[in-house]
Amino acid sequence: xxxxxxxxxxxxxxxxxxxxxxxxxxxxxxxxxxxxxxxxxxxxxxxxxxxxxxxxxxxxxxxxxxxxxxxxxxxxxxxxxxxxxxxxxxxxxxxxxxxxxxxxxxxxxxxxxxxxxxxxxxxxxxxxxxxxxxxxxxxxxxxxxxxxxxxxxxxxxxxxxxxxxxxxxxxxxxxxxxxxxxxxxxxxxxxxxxxxxxxxxxxxxxxxxxxxxxxxxxxxxxxxxxxxxxxxxxxxxxxxxxxxxxxxxxxxxxxxxxxxxxxxxxxxxxxxxxxxxxxxxxxxxxxxxxxxxxxxxxxxxxxxxxxx
Amino acid sequence: xxxxxxxxxxxxxxxxxxxxxxxxxxxxxxxxxxxxxxxxxxxxxxxxxxxxxxxxxxxxxxxxxxxxxxxxxxxxxxxxxxxxxxxxxxxxxxxxxxxxxxxxxxxxxxxxxxxxxxxxxxxxxxxxxxxxxxxxxxxxxxxxxxxxxxxxxxxxxxxxxxxxxxxxxxxxxxxxxxxxxxxxxxxxxxxx
Amino acid sequence: xxxxxxxxxxxxxxxxxxxxxxxxxxxxxxxxxxxxxxxxxxxxxxxxxxxxxxxxxxxxxxxxxxxxxxxxxxxxxxxxxxxxxxxxxxxxxxxxxxxxxxxxxxxxxxxxxxxxxxxxxxxxxxxxxxxxxxxxxxxxxxxxxxxxxxxxxxxxxxxxxxxxxxxxxxxxxxxxxxxxxxxxxxxxxxxxxxxxxxxxxxxxxxxxxxxxxxxxxxxxxxxxxxxxxxxxxxxxxxxxxxxxxxxxxxxxxxxxxxxxxxxxxxxxxxxxxxxxxxxxxxxxxxxxxxxxxxxxxxxxxxxxxxxxxxxxxxxxxxxxxxxxxxxxxxxxxxxxxxxxxxxxxxxxxxxxxxxxxxxxxxxx
Numbered sequence: 111x112x113x114x115x116x117x118x119x120x121x122x123x124x125x126x127x128x129x130x131x132x133x134x135x136x137x138x139x140x141x142x143x144x145x146x147x148x149x150x151x152x153x154x155x156x157x158x159x160x161x162x163x164x165x166x167x168x169x170x171x172x173x174x175x176x177x178x179x180x181x182x183x184x185x186x187x188x189x190x191x192x193x194x195x196x197x198x199x200x201x202x203x204x205x206x207x208x209x210x211x212x213x214x215x216x217x218x219x220x221x222x223x224x225x226x227x228x229x230x231x232x233x234x235x236x237x238x239x240x241x242x243x244x245x246x247x248x249x250x251x252x253x254x255x256x257x258x259x260x261x262x263x264x265x266x267x268x269x270x271x272x273x274x275x276x277x278x279x280x281x282x283x284x285x286x287x288x289x290x291x292x293x294x295x296x297x298x299x300x301x302x303x304x305x306x307x308x309x310x311x312x313x314x315x316x317x318x319x320x321x322x323x324x325x326x327x328x329x330x331x332x333x334x335x336x337x338x339x340x341x342x343x344x345x346x347x348x349x350x351x352x353x354x355x356x357x358x359x360x361x362x363x364x365x366x367x368x369x370x371x372x373x374x375x376x377x378x379x380x381x382x383x384x385x386x387x388x389x390x391x392x393x394x395x396x397x398x399x400x401x402x403x404x405x406x407x408x409x410x411x412x413x414x415x416x417x418x
Numbered sequence: 419x420x421x422x423x424x425x426x427x428x429x430x431x432x433x434x435x436x437x438x439x440x441x442x443x444x445x446x447x448x449x450x451x452x453x454x455x456x457x458x459x460x461x462x463x464x465x466x467x468x469x470x471x472x473x474x475x476x477x478x479x480x481x482x483x484x485x486x487x488x489x490x491x492x493x494x495x496x497x498x499x500x501x502x503x504x505x506x507x508x509x510x511x512x513x514x515x516x517x518x519x520x521x522x523x524x525x526x527x528x529x530x531x532x533x534x535x536x537x538x539x540x541x542x543x544x545x546x547x548x549x550x551x552x553x554x555x556x557x558x559x560x561x562x563x564x565x566x567x568x569x570x571x572x573x574x575x576x577x578x579x580x581x582x583x584x585x586x587x588x589x590x591x592x593x594x595x596x597x598x599x600x601x602x603x604x605x606x607x608x609x610x
Numbered sequence: 611x612x613x614x615x616x617x618x619x620x621x622x623x624x625x626x627x628x629x630x631x632x633x634x635x636x637x638x639x640x641x642x643x644x645x646x647x648x649x650x651x652x653x654x655x656x657x658x659x660x661x662x663x664x665x666x667x668x669x670x671x672x673x674x675x676x677x678x679x680x681x682x683x684x685x686x687x688x689x690x691x692x693x694x695x696x697x698x699x700x701x702x703x704x705x706x707x708x709x710x711x712x713x714x715x716x717x718x719x720x721x722x723x724x725x726x727x728x729x730x731x732x733x734x735x736x737x738x739x740x741x742x743x744x745x746x747x748x749x750x751x752x753x754x755x756x757x758x759x760x761x762x763x764x765x766x767x768x769x770x771x772x773x774x775x776x777x778x779x780x781x782x783x784x785x786x787x788x789x790x791x792x793x794x795x796x797x798x799x800x801x802x803x804x805x806x807x808x809x810x811x812x813x814x815x816x817x818x819x820x821x822x823x824x825x826x827x828x829x830x831x832x833x834x835x836x837x838x839x840x841x842x843x844x845x846x847x848x849x850x851x852x853x854x855x856x857x858x859x860x861x862x863x864x865x866x867x868x869x870x871x872x873x874x875x876x877x878x879x880x881x882x883x884x885x886x887x888x889x890x891x892x893x894x895x896x897x898x899x900x901x902x903x904x905x906x907x908x909x910x911x912x913x914x915x916x917x918x919x920x921x922x923x924x925x926x927x928x929x930x931x932x933x934x935x936x937x938x939x940x941x942x943x944x945x946x947x948x949x950x951x952x953x954x955x956x957x958x959x960x961x962x963x964x965x966x967x968x969x970x971x972x973x974x
Binding site: 134135136140141143144145147148149150151152154155156157159161162184185186187188243268269271272273304306307325327340341342343344345 | 433434435437438439441442444445446448449450476477478479480481482514533534535536537538540542559560561562563583584588601602603
């Protein structure tokens with residue numbers, strides 16, 4: 111039976127937001143949002159623990175950000191300003207597609223400027239611009255279980271987390287060092303959260319791992335795998351390592367060829383048929399702001415403003 | 419304090435927006451133990467205030483069971499929760515949410531603390547307090563930059579709760595329209 | 611000079627426009643109507659309803675048209691639509707014993723009450739292309755001969771074995787089953803959840819799993835005790851009326867297999883069964899489901915786990931959903947250049963370190 115504030119799509123739409131009238135605010139029905147919200151709260155209360163949630167089929171495919179989209183939908187208010195990035199860029203096709211989805215179904219303001227966003231949904235990167243207490247970072251997660259590639263069974267990995275039995279992970283990392291002289295993990299590098307749960311930070315490059323201890327709330331959504339987890343602000347997040355082989359958040363040993371930044375994560379781009387390379391910031395907003403501020407890199411085009 | 423005239427009133431006027439805003443505040447206070455926010459849009463029967471009512475409307479429905487502790491277990495509140503959320507009312511040991519004054523919640527028997535494999539299968543407390551201030555017990559842990567302070571109704575119970583981490587309960591404290599929270603992950607220091 | 615790739619939004623819009631054009635095909639030919647798809651591609655419609663978990667032939671036809679005949683894409687459209695629908699109530703369990711059968715066969719008895727009814731089956735057609743169908747404007751086939759409809763319900767074959775004590779009886783259980791669309795999967799899942807999951811699992815996956823049991827991976831010889839296809843009434847309790855009312859009819863395919871069982875310390879030798887039930891006409895899927903269901907019951911029946919994939923509940927249930935599978939599989943088309951870059955750097959670094967080590971060794 112229908113209740114007030116009930117669940118028929120379209121019955122609960124807000125009048126304030128300019129949304130497509132066929133959808134409830136932020137697409138999901140209220141009951142689904144409540145279920146996701148309860149899972150988010152559990153995730154924040156037990157940092158790094160993967161909370162099972164009854165993920166819904168979304169109008170985009172599993173593996174394309176449905177977990178992040180559901181978390182964002184349950185978190186947005188009509189007054190938010192949303193930024194969506196994929197690979198650090200606002201204009202990658204899937205980022206564009208997800209941003210359009212929320213413009214259409216939630217009517218929220220959108221931005222490409224990290225500093226202006228209140229909610230940022232991301233795939234594979236943490237923005238270079240440090241986030242603040244007033245921001246929320248939502249990660250899209252493909253495989254939330256950091257132990258999955260060591261032990262495929264959920265029934266087993268769940269026990270390992272319960273017993274805090276992470277020996278298998280340490281053995282794997284040490285075998286890497288024994289065989290290769292280094293930990294052969296360059297992204298989705300496992301971390302320990304608040305001294306308890308080993309967590310997959312999603313496939314961000316390990317360069318981003320040190321930023322995981324930040325003032326913003328971080329929420330992780332894995333739709334197909336039906337898991338939500340979280341890291342509250344100012345929570346210790348330690349990348350797993352060994353005393354004699356400390357964690358190394360390395361990146362390409364270059365500066366950005368467009369803005370000259372030497373602290374940002376770089377994409378390598380093949381620029382000619384002869385295999386010529388250049389390195390550019392993966393965070394397009396960061397790079398653009400620096401260039402607007404007059405910074406230049408080794409391969410910057412001749413600049414009218416500078417010449418004038 | 420104004421209260422719902424009867425069980426059919428006092429709900430959210432604009433459920434998607436009101437619930438979204440209430441959730442953001444609830445999430446923020448749980449992520450930042452010690453922080454106090456104000457909720458709006460709900461008007462439950464006494465003795466619950468706006469904030470406790472808004473939490474119920476935002477988080478509870480037919481899929482969650484609610485326990486009304488002690489003096490909160492009264493017909494007008496039962497009817498209000500039933501009408502606005504459809505949540506089944508249950509004994510303390512089956513509850514997903516338990517709500518009441520702190521002495522009543524503290525006396526409730528068998529509240530769930532989750533299991534080693536599923537620590538999320540725990541009860542969330544909503545305690546209506548006579549006062550709520552960012553003063554008193556010193557808190558550290560996830561969500562807290564240095565140290566936070568919150569006027570907990572007592573410290574020993576919450577210290578014991580935190581000692582069971584990752585098991586344990588998470589608590590929202592409400593006072594009229596104001597809300598704060600204490601997740602099980604927070605360390606409570608004596609003599610704060 | 612390098613310019614960052616821009617214009618994702620326009621690229622997407624243009625791709626969608628091109629897709630629309632491709633879907634329509636050459637406009638010189640008449641567009642397909644939903645009625646044509648529903649009536650003439652009815653087995654595709656049935657599969658979309660079964661794996662989409664939504665009984666609505668017209669919507670399934672629309673999804674097939676929109677998906678250009680890609681059935682997994684059509685199933686996805688139906689699932690995404692289905693999840694937005696409100697739950698108004700729950701029907702009473704349907705009684706397949708009361709089915710008006712279009713088809714009903716048993717491989718275990720030469721004849722039984724209700725008879726062997728072949729129905730509209732491909733089984734004994736010779737698979738020769740019928741070029742008459744290629745001609746436009748083929749007249750409708752002459753009506754098939756009509757038998758007198760059976761008025762009495764058609765009893766289940768398994769019931770005869772059960773009456774003799776030779777078939778394991780399934781305990782009646784009125785507890786509400788967990789709903790796989792509303793509760794996250796946890797293991798062990800239990801049979802009610804397994805059956806729900808299998809009922810909408812990918813037909814190809816289920817077929818492959820079932821086939822593997824026939825070839826010895828979790829072997830348990832299955833007879834098709836009974837396969838029936840027909841329509842059953844759906845009833846809903848109306849609290850205001852105090853009784854159930856019929857809200858419609860659905861077509862179902864049901865399969866019960868009869869499997870051997872040696873017996874155990876606690877049970878005498880008897881037959882056991884696997885169960886399959888799907889929307890519409892879907893007998894390949896229903897039989898496959900019954901075989902996989904039976905293989906997954908090894909623990910309950912005290913059998914050995916031979917390590918076969920079809921005996922592994924977590925393996926079967928985690929990988930049978932084609933919407934989950936296709937989404938994750940296809941997501942590797944999305945850009946991964948940030949992660950690839952970090953791999954590049956790591957491999958370069960490791961090669962440098964190894965090179966330095968070799969040089970050092972050579973010097974020694």
